[in-house]
Amino acid sequence: MAELTNWQGLxxxxxxxxxxxxxxxxxxxxxxxxxxxxxxxxxxxxxxxVRVCGYRSVSDAETTEQFAAMTFRFPAGFSYLAFRGTDSTIVGWKEDFNMAFRCPVPAQESAARYVDEAADAIDGPLLCGGHSKGGNLAVYGAAMCPDVARERIERAYSHDGPGFVEEFLSGNAFADLSGRIDKTLPRSSIFGMMFETQEDYAIVESTEFSLLQHNPFSWVVDGRDFVYCERLSAGARYVDGSIREMLLAVSPNERERFVDALFSVLEATGAERFADIAGNLRESLPVMLQAAQGFDKDTRRFVSQTIVAILKCALLPKRPQIDMPAAGKSLAEQLEAWQSELLR
Structure with a gap:
């Protein structure tokens, strides 16, 4: 709807x-x-x-950018700037992983420009927020917009959004905003614990398991607030530790090489979405094995551990109330055998 792109909206x-x-x-x-x-x-x-306005959208595979935002203007006089998260495409995942070594990525730059544009176009207090990558963009945009706009931002909400590189977290812009950031994670958060994270966060109960907890429709609400719990699940801590440890142990240039290698392997399957790979492992695993053969041992280790960690968390959930399929064990064995073959 064309009416959504202006600042009067609908x-x-x-x-x-x-x-x-x-x-x-x-x-x-x-x-x-x-x-x-x-x-x-x-x-x-x-x-x-409430009026919906200021819709902007960019999707560019060449620059590896996916960005979208819109603004909700409330009759009370404040506005909520909402940033869209990652979709399930390989391009979307790659931009997320690029955040491990590059700041800003194109979508983050677009987020800062969007906050500035919104602040020029509308009056009153501003709130910024988003889910998944949208949460990261909300925090980045709120921190890196011009001072006159940042002064109007009352809160920035990151709902299971990935973290940032150390250079951004140690900067003055983040320090100025940090007391106004609200970060929430589901109990089995993977996305929200990726990379460096210095934001305080609250952990929310979910009706789903594993990666499916990323869906905010599964987050448990009681009255006007979430239902909170004390700690992340063991699976979330395992995947977070695996990915973060490998990425943060090397230089940004090495991180870039690792991420490029990882996605060249994923793209070799011909899949557009990660779910397509997970749903067709019998064909995907041999293709990915062949694609990774030319890498050095450290790169193969990163590629294999990252793919296996995510697939295990996604496909082998461990919840007492869930009846695990008989194929679960053989699937785990397939992944372990694939990883062993790749690391030979």
Whole structure:
């Protein structure tokens, strides 16, 4: 809808147009859940009169950028700048991993420009927020926008968003914003614990398991707040430790080489989405093995440990109430055999 790109925008209730649903939610991870959320928001007195505006979107495989944001203007006078997270494509994942050695990535630069543009266009207090990569962009954009805009930002919300490189975390811009950051993670967070993280965070219960907890529709709410727990799951700590330890033990140039190698292996499968690889392991594993054969041993170790850690967490959840399929053990053995073969 062209009306969403200007700063006057549309009343949220005007988004309830059946002919627009496919464009708005058709490519999302949970289209039905997103439609139900839109309808609930439009019907709620709490959000009555909210205007949706300032929509911007960039998707560029050549520059490895995926960026989108929009603003919600509330009748009370404040505005919420919302940043979209990563989709399930390999391009989207690569931009996330690029954050391990590069700051800013193109989407982060776009986020800072967006906050500046919004601050020029609208009055009143500002809130920034997002889920997954969107949480990272919300924090970066709020920290790196011009001082006059940053002074108007009351809070920046990162919902299971990945962290930052040390250079950004030790800078003055982050220090100025740090007391205004709210970070939430699900109990089995993988994405939100990637890379360096100095933000304080709260851990939220989820009705899902493993990587599926990344879906915020699974986060448990009681009344007006989340239901919190004390610590991350063992699986989340394992994957976080595996990836972070390998990346932070080497120089930024080495991190870049590792990440490029990892994604050359993933892209060799021909899959556009990580879920396509996970759903077709019997064909994907031999292709990835062949693609990684020319790398040195340290690179093969990073590639194999990263892929195996994520696949184990995604495909071998361990929750007492879940009846594990009989194939679970053989799948674990397949992954271990693949890793052993790659490291020979």
């Amino acid at each position: 009343d949220v209730r005007e988004l309830l147009r059946a002919e627009c649903y496919q464009d708005m939610i058709g490519d999302l991870w949970d289209p039905e859940g997103s439609r139900a959320l839109l309808e609930a928001v439009a019907a709620s007195p709490r959000y009555r009169g």
